[in-house]
Amino acid sequence: MNMMVRQDTLATDSLAQIAAGLKLGPLQEPEAVSFTFETIGWPILGGLGLLGIVVLVVLQVRAYHKNRYRREALAELENVASGKRPLFYSFVLLKRTAMHAYGRDTVGQMYGKSWYTFLDKKAQGVGFMALEERIDRLIYQDELPEEQVKTAIITNTKKWIKDHATR
Template sequence: MNEEWKGLSLAELIDLLEPAPEPAPISMAPQTLGWVWLGLFALALLSVLVWHLLKRWRRNAYRRAALGELTRSAPDASSLALLVRRTALAAYPRAAVASLFGDAWLTFLDKTYGGSGFSDGPGKALATAPYQDETSGEPLRLLVKEWIKKHRRELPDA
């Protein structure tokens, strides 16, 4: 034992100790190339997902506009018929939609959303609404709302 340490108490000896050196900070960077590749893959996957969601959101802009107009439109059958026609023209090629009228128009509407509410239900009023002054009820408004939300953009088989 060193001469200068003789006669010191344990507490005084402990005070003479040098503190242990602190370890180097741990890096948050990936240490192996596999983690870098995994991170890049996850970033690419997230980018593709965001791109697809944005594309889908833009593709359905006409639906959001039509639903907004439906809430602001008058409850008569002629304005609902015009709204459905304009929505169909936005969703489908003009050549496939513009020439349809009467029963062919109602059949087209039924095929595109998978129901029969236009040919057999309150949607019949849409075929004659532009030519007559008809009042529509809430069932027609709900049917139009359902069609706007659920119609498929693929053309039905003829």
């Protein structure tokens, strides 16, 4: 083992002696690479980022305008909830909102059980079928329901207007 170490040392020493004999001078280091945004990739990346932001803003504005009918219906529903409008007006709002979302041909002729089933299918978590009898009495016999049913009707109407799936 001592012999090996000694040979490695001799080989290294002889290389050092050879390099010293060449008189190469000091080691030349390259200049530091500057980090700037002057390359073409950065403007392209910035342009793509800006384009992405513009597209997102345009989509948000379109969605906002597209859902204007929902906001207007919810504002009118607040008049029903506060007592400024009669309770049956909530069904006028539902019909108007559904016609806007699904078209007059699809919704215009619906009433009764088929109408309540349609409402329940188009939004999750609403239960107009469970209130069918009380709603029919309200609409056709002008019989005001108890406060609990009134609250359920307004809550379901609000949830349907907010959450119904469009086409």
